[in-house]
Amino acid sequence: MLQPILFALLLLAAFGLFTWQVRKIRANILVGRDRDMSGHFSERFNKTLLVAFGQQKMFKRLTPALLHLVVYVSFLVINVEVIEIIIDGLFGTHRVLRFLGPVYDVMMATNELLAVLVIVAVAAFWWRRNHNPPVRRFTGPELRMWPKLDANIILYIEVALMVALLFMNAADIRLHELRREELPGTFPVSRFLAGLLPAGSETALEVLERTGWWIHIIGILLFLNYLPSSKHFHIIMAFPNVWYSRLVPQGQFSNVESITHEVKAMMDPSYEVPAPPVGPDGSALAPTPFGVKDVEDLAWTNLMQAYSCTECGRCTSVCPANLTGKLLSPRKIIMDTRDRVEEKYNSPLIFHPNVYGEEAKHEPITDLANATLLRGKVTPEELWACTTCNACVESCPVNINPLESIVEMRRFLVLEESAAPNSLNIMFSNIENNGAPWAFSPSDRLNWADDLYVAEKATV
Amino acid sequence: MTPTSSPAAPAKRQLTVPTVADLAAQGKTPEILFWVGCAGAFDDRYKRVTRAFARILEHVGTDYAVLGLEESCTGDPAKRAGNEFLFQMQAMQNITTMNGYGIKKIVTACPHCFNTIKNEYPALGGEYEVIHHSTYLQQLINEGKVAVKGGESFQGRRITFHDSCYLGRANNIYEAPRDVLAALDADLVEMKRSRANGLCCGAGGAQMWKEPEPGKKDINIERTEEALATLSGQAAALDNLRGVETERTAPSEHSLQGAIIAVSCPFCMTMMSDGVKNKEQESAVQVFDLAELIASAEGINA
Numbered sequence: 001m002l003q004p005i006l007f008a009l010l011l012l013a014a015f016g017l018f019t020w021q022v023r024k025i026r027a028n029i030l031v032g033r034d035r036d037m038s039g040h041f042s043e044r045f046n047k048t049l050l051v052a053f054g055q056q057k058m059f060k061r062l063t064p065a066l067l068h069l070v071v072y073v074s075f076l077v078i079n080v081e082v083i084e085i086i087i088d089g090l091f092g093t094h095r096v097l098r099f100l101g102p103v104y105d106v107m108m109a110t111n112e113l114l115a116v117l118v119i120v121a122v123a124a125f126w127w128r129r130n131h132n133p134p135v136r137r138f139t140g141p142e143l144r145m146w147p148k149l150d151a152n153i154i155l156y157i158e159v160a161l162m163v164a165l166l167f168m169n170a171a172d173i174r175l176h177e178l179r180r181e182e183l184p185g186t187f188p189v190s191r192f193l194a195g196l197l198p199a200g201s202e203t204a205l206e207v208l209e210r211t212g213w214w215i216h217i218i219g220i221l222l223f224l225n226y227l228p229s230s231k232h233f234h235i236i237m238a239f240p241n242v243w244y245s246r247l248v249p250q251g252q253f254s255n256v257e258s259i260t261h262e263v264k265a266m267m268d269p270s271y272e273v274p275a276p277p278v279g280p281d282g283s284a285l286a287p288t289p290f291g292v293k294d295v296e297d298l299a300w301t302n303l304m305q306a307y308s309c310t311e312c313g314r315c316t317s318v319c320p321a322n323l324t325g326k327l328l329s330p331r332k333i334i335m336d337t338r339d340r341v342e343e344k345y346n347s348p349l350i351f352h353p354n355v356y357g358e359e360a361k362h363e364p365i366t367d368l369a370n371a372t373l374l375r376g377k378v379t380p381e382e383l384w385a386c387t388t389c390n391a392c393v394e395s396c397p398v399n400i401n402p403l404e405s406i407v408e409m410r411r412f413l414v415l416e417e418s419a420a421p422n423s424l425n426i427m428f429s430n431i432e433n434n435g436a437p438w439a440f441s442p443s444d445r446l447n448w449a450d451d452l453y454v455a456e457k458a459t460v
Numbered sequence: 461m462t463p464t465s466s467p468a469a470p471a472k473r474q475l476t477v478p479t480v481a482d483l484a485a486q487g488k489t490p491e492i493l494f495w496v497g498c499a500g501a502f503d504d505r506y507k508r509v510t511r512a513f514a515r516i517l518e519h520v521g522t523d524y525a526v527l528g529l530e531e532s533c534t535g536d537p538a539k540r541a542g543n544e545f546l547f548q549m550q551a552m553q554n555i556t557t558m559n560g561y562g563i564k565k566i567v568t569a570c571p572h573c574f575n576t577i578k579n580e581y582p583a584l585g586g587e588y589e590v591i592h593h594s595t596y597l598q599q600l601i602n603e604g605k606v607a608v609k610g611g612e613s614f615q616g617r618r619i620t621f622h623d624s625c626y627l628g629r630a631n632n633i634y635e636a637p638r639d640v641l642a643a644l645d646a647d648l649v650e651m652k653r654s655r656a657n658g659l660c661c662g663a664g665g666a667q668m669w670k671e672p673e674p675g676k677k678d679i680n681i682e683r684t685e686e687a688l689a690t691l692s693g694q695a696a697a698l699d700n701l702r703g704v705e706t707e708r709t710a711p712s713e714h715s716l717q718g719a720i721i722a723v724s725c726p727f728c729m730t731m732m733s734d735g736v737k738n739k740e741q742e743s744a745v746q747v748f749d750l751a752e753l754i755a756s757a758e759g760i761n762a
Binding site (some may be wrong): 052060196212248249250251252253256259260262263264266267290291320321323324325326327328381383384386387388389390391393396407409410411412413414415420421423424426427428432435436437438440442443444445446447448449451452453454455456457 | 474493498503532534538541543545549556575578579626632660662663669671678682683758
């Protein structure tokens, strides 16, 4: 009875390691600023059903949506078999769910067909990423090195898992034939694979069946612990991320409360500005900066979004600035956020943050530990290229909002560093002096109405 | 060039656009405030849109007024550029003015003013019912107050509508401007990137006031090429629109002569007009705002 003990230990280790990694990520997300996202239960519930479970926004592009649907549905369905594997592993049983009878037949057959579909879909995914030239959104300075490798590793693991599943079944079929026993379940695919296996040696078949079984489950447990280091973590984070979507119109930018107090105090001297927040010992806390310089200035939702990003690049592919060759890539800003929070706080098992060089017009960074998100990873040139058109926000299948981070970093540049481009400073002073962004005299504001005539016509 | 009204020029009436202050002096408050916006007040091209929309308001007998010299920038460009302090100063000043006059309802021809007043003023104490002029025109047409006849005919002319980001994605208004154009009985064609997938003209987010960052192409050129290819029926050319300058090579199915790019935003107006000039098509293709098209179809220009 060595196998169940080994299996139990393996399971424990895998889930323990996974929990340890998830706690690190949770801690990373919580370094962000507080933001109240409570309430609106039914609206959030519906959004989660439609956008996360229903993949509504994926279907703007049909081909990848269908391919992704295959992998997504298979992930949900085949995982039922993982439950069986876990029970079998722990109790030394074999195909414990066989008591389901015809339902078990349907289950096994579905899994096998889905496994084949997954292999086909994954092959298509691989082709889209690796043929020359690849689909445009799988290119760009942020998608070299580790992110590129990561994407392929995920595809290889998925194929390996499916192949292991099919060969496990095939060996089982052969084995039962040899022993003249009946095997529960229907196996439309591995039936044919069974013919490829040696018929003679029972031991060899047993080894093959066990190998398939162990590869499948170890593969799944390894994959589980690979997720926190990978963009594939979206299979978990997509759901809470969509749940905590912004529910206001996309054009509504956040209000900066502290500035509201200042402006009110300027306009009305009797206005009382609320006391600044105090720490646990009663001393005043350091004032929070305007806007975002580093990851802890972002809201926790922005950091959660960084962990929900699967680097698909839909945002970047519709960005008008990126389309016309500017440096800005919304995906890069989200990826930089995750890299930076892991560089500064907790990192998972595998951690290769993107380091950009000349290509992304980055000045050489010598002090990685003290390089902030703004300037260390995201350059002002990227931020000033944004037209705030919301195309990236609209396109994200899991409701990530890169625009929010862009505007917050602009706020830091303008309000803390007075580092706006000169032409924008001119625009600011025009507004201040003339009440218009252009240098026109405010007394000319009604000139448009001079010599205005309307043709008299009976109204209908 | 503003479309001219029917040749037999009818009687015309000079307008004195009422200001809220004038009405207040008479103890009156307008039912609706026409928020003109800085582009509508100062930009020579967009002043024509403001005038067209004022004609429509007069024509249907709306109880409206403008703030006139008391209007000031909503603060939109400052906020998008990150200058929250300046934005809030502007917002508070405008809110104080409008609340002082008891303004309840606002119509504006600028999607940026519309978005800012509708979505960002409430947090600062400015709660109003705000409508964009495309929605307002749609209502006038639906109610039969504007018949869209008696003036220039747009029958058979090819028109494509360019979505403004701050009307479309920002506020989910896609159908109102299209309904307004549908009333013209013209030949409406949609660009490949339209509605929620519409491509920005390149001016939002305070880009209007700065040079674009270094790149391969200007955004308004990309968008104008798409509009022109759509209007001339060169579907094949559309696939080449990926950040590179394209030469028009495919034979056109439709002549561009008389075609129209319709916009609903002052910045889109500037960007698309510049794009058409850059492509040397300004003698064939015109860029018009919805209000101009309706005013001239209604025959109320004078």
